Amino acid sequence: MSAPAEETQKYRDHEGPYFGNFGGRWMPESLVAALDEVERTFREAKADPAFIAEFQRLSRDYTGRPSLLTEVTRFAAEAGPARMFLKREDLNHTGSHKINNVLGQALLAQRMGKTRLIAETGAGQHGVATATAAALMGMECVVYMGSADTKRQALNVARMRLLGAEVVPVDHGAQTLKDAINEALRDWVASVENTHYLLGTVAGPHPFPEMVRWFHQIIGEEAREQILSMEGRLPDAVAACVGGGSNAMGLFHGFLDDPEVALYGFEAGGDGVETGRHASAITLGRSGVLHGARSFLMQDEDGQTVDSHSISAGLDYPSVGPEHAYLAETGRATYEPVTDAECMASFEMLCRTEGIIPAIESAHALAGAARLSRSWGEAGEGKIIIINLSGRGDKDVETAAEWFRLLPGQKNDPVAETDTAENGADGPSPAPETGVQG
Amino acid sequence: MSTTTAVDQRPATPASKTERAIEAARAQGRAAFVGYLPAGYPDKETSIAAAIELARNGADVIEIGVPYSDPVMDGPVIQQATTEVLARGFRLPEVFEIVEAVVEATDAAVLVMTYYNLIDRMGAEEFASRLAAAGGAGAITPDLIPDEAGEWIAATDRHGLDRVFLTAPSSSPERVEKIVAASRGFVYGVSVMGVTGARDQVSDAAERVVAAAKSAGAERVCVGLGVSTRSHVEEIGRYADGVIVGTALVTALRDGGPSAVATLTAELTGAGASR
Numbered sequence: 189m190s191a192p193a194e195e196t197q198k199y200r201d202h203e204g205p206y207f208g209n210f211g212g213r214w215m216p217e218s219l220v221a222a223l224d225e226v227e228r229t230f231r232e233a234k235a236d237p238a239f240i241a242e243f244q245r246l247s248r249d250y251t252g253r254p255s256l257l258t259e260v261t262r263f264a265a266e267a268g269p270a271r272m273f274l275k276r277e278d279l280n281h282t283g284s285h286k287i288n289n290v291l292g293q294a295l296l297a298q299r300m301g302k303t304r305l306i307a308e309t310g311a312g313q314h315g316v317a318t319a320t321a322a323a324l325m326g327m328e329c330v331v332y333m334g335s336a337d338t339k340r341q342a343l344n345v346a347r348m349r350l351l352g353a354e355v356v357p358v359d360h361g362a363q364t365l366k367d368a369i370n371e372a373l374r375d376w377v378a379s380v381e382n383t384h385y386l387l388g389t390v391a392g393p394h395p396f397p398e399m400v401r402w403f404h405q406i407i408g409e410e411a412r413e414q415i416l417s418m419e420g421r422l423p424d425a426v427a428a429c430v431g432g433g434s435n436a437m438g439l440f441h442g443f444l445d446d447p448e449v450a451l452y453g454f455e456a457g458g459d460g461v462e463t464g465r466h467a468s469a470i471t472l473g474r475s476g477v478l479h480g481a482r483s484f485l486m487q488d489e490d491g492q493t494v495d496s497h498s499i500s501a502g503l504d505y506p507s508v509g510p511e512h513a514y515l516a517e518t519g520r521a522t523y524e525p526v527t528d529a530e531c532m533a534s535f536e537m538l539c540r541t542e543g544i545i546p547a548i549e550s551a552h553a554l555a556g557a558a559r560l561s562r563s564w565g566e567a568g569e570g571k572i573i574i575i576n577l578s579g580r581g582d583k584d585v586e587t588a589a590e591w592f593r594l595l596p597g598q599k600n601d602p603v604a605e606t607d608t609a610e611n612g613a614d615g616p617s618p619a620p621e622t623g624v625q626g
Numbered sequence: 627m628s629t630t631t632a633v634d635q636r637p638a639t640p641a642s643k644t645e646r647a648i649e650a651a652r653a654q655g656r657a658a659f660v661g662y663l664p665a666g667y668p669d670k671e672t673s674i675a676a677a678i679e680l681a682r683n684g685a686d687v688i689e690i691g692v693p694y695s696d697p698v699m700d701g702p703v704i705q706q707a708t709t710e711v712l713a714r715g716f717r718l719p720e721v722f723e724i725v726e727a728v729v730e731a732t733d734a735a736v737l738v739m740t741y742y743n744l745i746d747r748m749g750a751e752e753f754a755s756r757l758a759a760a761g762g763a764g765a766i767t768p769d770l771i772p773d774e775a776g777e778w779i780a781a782t783d784r785h786g787l788d789r790v791f792l793t794a795p796s797s798s799p800e801r802v803e804k805i806v807a808a809s810r811g812f813v814y815g816v817s818v819m820g821v822t823g824a825r826d827q828v829s830d831a832a833e834r835v836v837a838a839a840k841s842a843g844a845e846r847v848c849v850g851l852g853v854s855t856r857s858h859v860e861e862i863g864r865y866a867d868g869v870i871v872g873t874a875l876v877t878a879l880r881d882g883g884p885s886a887v888a889t890l891t892a893e894l895t896g897a898g899a900s901r
C-alpha cells in the first residue's frame with residue numbers, strides 16, 4: 189500500500205511512556221516489575237493473531253460490537269444548527285464503553301497467569317464491567333469504590349455483588365475515584381504475584397494510557413467507517429466527556445490525523461469552575477504527578493491534590509490521562525468544562541426528544557456538543573458532530589430523579605438553586621460530596 | 627563481616643551526612659537505626675520533641691515524613707496520622723522549620739520522606755535549596771524511580787543532598803543497578819511487597835533485597851517496612867547497614883506522646899539496656 193506522504197505528525201502512532209511532557213511512570217519501585225510484565229504481555233498479545241481473534245470474538249459475540257451510530261434529529265434540532273450522531277457505547281453489554289478495555293485487559297491477565305482482578309470504580313460502570321469479565325473468565329474480583337460513590341451509585345454496587353465481586357468501600361480522603369485508585373494501588377503492591385490491576389481509564393503509569401486507549405480504539409474506528417458509509421464524509425467535530433479520558437481517547441483516535449475534524453473533550457464543571465467545586469483538570473489544573481502519570485492535576489500551592497466535585501461519579505477525578513494533556517498542550521484537541529446544571533439539562537433533553545436515557549457522564553458530552561452547535565450559528569447548518577454516548581443512564585435514575593424532583597414527596601422544583609444556596613458559603617467542604625442531596 | 631577494611635578504604639569523612647551517620651554506627655559495630663515520624667503530628671512542637679527523643683535514644687538517622695493527600699505507599703496508621711495533620715491546615719514550609727529545629731537539637735542526619743508531587747510543585751531546585759538551608763541531609767522519595775528523577779538528581783547534586791531511592795523484592799538486577807547508582811546516603815531496601823505497617827515477622831525477602839543491592843555495588847543498604855520489635859532490629863542488623871522503623875513509632879507517638887517514642891526507641895535501639 190502506498191500511504192500518502194504524511195507531512196504532519198502522526199498523532200495516532202504515539203506510544204508511551206511519554207506523550208510530549210506528560211505520562212511516564214511516577215510509581216513506587218515495587219510495582220515497576222509488574223508494569224514491565226504488563227507492557228511486555230501487551231506488546232506480545234498485540235502481535236499475536238490468536239489474541240486479536242479472541243478479543244474480536246468477545247467484542248462481537250459478548251459485547252455486541254459494532255455499536256450503532258444513531259442520528260438524533262430531534263435532539264439536534266433543539267440544540268442548534270448542526271446534525272448530531274451518537275456513538276452508542278451505551279448499547280454494549282454492561283451498558284458502557286468500559287467493557288472494551290476490561291475484556292482486553294482480562295485476556296492479558298489470563299495470559300500472565302493471574303487469577304485475581306482488582307479495579308477502582310467511580311460510577312461503578314468500570315467495576316461492573318470488571319466483575320462481569322471476572323465472572324466470564326472464572327477469576328476472583330475485588331473492586332474499590334469511594335464510599336461517597338457507593339451511595340450515589342448503589343445500583344451498580346448491587347450489580348457487582350450479584351456478579352460475584354467483592355466491593356470494598358473506601359472511606360479515606362474525598363471518598364471518590366481518586367481514593368479508590370489509592371486503595372487499589374495499595375492492594376496491588378501486596379498482591380502483584382497473582383493479581384492484575386485492571387485500571388479503568390487512560391491514566392496511570394505506562395503502559396496503561398497507551399494500552400487502555402488501544403482497547404478502546406475500536407470506538408473511533410467504527411465511528412469513522414460508519415459516518416463515511418452513511419454520509420460519505422468525515423464529521424466536522426467529535427465530542428466526548430473526559431474523566432480519566434478513555435471513552436474520549438477511543439473516539440478521538442479514529443480522527444486524530446484528520447486535521448479537518450475538530451476534537452472536543454468535555455470535563456466536569458461541577459458547580460462552575462469559578463466556584464472551585466469542579467473536576468476540570470485540563471481547564472484549571474497544572475502539571476503534576478498523581479497515580480503514576482505526569483499530567484494536568486488539580487492541586488493546591490503545596491502540591492496536595494484538591495478534591496474534585498461533580499454530579500457525575502465517573503468524571504469526579506482531579507487529573508486526566510496524559511495523552512489528553514498532550515493533545516490539549518499541542519492544541520490538537522479542545523477541552524471545556526460543562527457544569528452539573530448544563531449537563532442535566534441535556535440529560536433531560538435526550539430523554540424527552542430521543543427516548544434515550546444517557547449516563548450522566550455522557551450527558552456532559554451532549555451538553556458540550558449542543559453548546560458547540562449553537563456557537564457555530566448559521567455556519568453550523570449541515571455540519572456534523574459525532575458524540576460518544578459512553579454509557580446508559582440506568583445507574584443514574586435515582587440521582588436524576590432527585591435532581592428533577594421526581595420522587596414522591598419532592599416538590600417539582602429545580603433543585604439547583606436551593607442546593608447551591610444551602611451549600612454556598614461553606615469554606616472547606618464539611619461533608620463528602622454525595623452528588624445531589626435529597 | 628569484613629566491614630573494617632571496607633571502611634578504611636573510604637574517605638575518612640564522606641560528604642554525605644547520612645553516610646557519616648551510618649558509618650559512625652558501623653564503627654561501633656552495629657547497624658544504624660533510622661526512625662520515621664510524620665511532620666507536624668500531632669502538632670508542630672510535639673513532632674519536633676518526638677524527633678528529638680528519637681535521636682536521644684539512639685536513632686542515627688531521622689526521617690521526617692511529609693503529609694500528602696495521596697500516600698499510596700502508606701498503611702492505615704501513617705495514613706491516619708498524616709490525614710489528621712493535613713486536616714488541621716498543615717502547609718509545606720512547616721517541614722523545613724521542623725527539620726531545622728531537629729537538626730539544631732541533635733546530631734542525627736535528618737532526611738525528609740516525601741511523595742514527589744510536593745517536590746515537583748515547589749520545583750526540585752527550590753525544594754532542594756530550602757531543605758539544604760534548613761540543614762536537612764536529603765530526601766527519600768517513595769514514588770520516584772530513577773528513570774523519572776533527572777531534575778531531582780540534578781538539584782540534589784547542586785545542593786549536596788542525599789537522595790534515597792527504594793529497591794524492592796521485585797526489582798530486576800538491571801533495575802537494582804540503576805537504583806544503586808542513582809542513590810546517595812543509602813539505598814532503601816523494601817523488606818516486603820506491601821505498604822507501611824507493623825508486621826509480626828520480617829520477610830525473608832529482606833535479606834535477598836540487601837544482597838542484591840550489595841552485589842550491585844551498594845555500600846549502605848537500610849531495610850524498612852514492617853519492622854516493629856527489637857528482635858526484628860537485631861535480625862536485620864545482621865545483614866543490613868541500617869534498620870528503618872516507622873509505623874511502630876507513629877503508634878507510640880499517637881498513644882503516648884514523645885515520652886512513649888523515647889521508651890520505644892530506647893527499646894528498639896538497645897539503648898535502654900547497655901550500649
Ligand SMILES: Cc1ncc(COP(=O)(O)O)c(C=O)c1O
Nearest residue numbers: 313431432433434435502578579
Ligand atoms: C458511562 C461513562 N462514561 C465516561 C466515564 C468516564 O471515564 P473516561 O473518561 O475514562 O471515559 C465513565 C466512568 O465511570 C462512565 O461510566
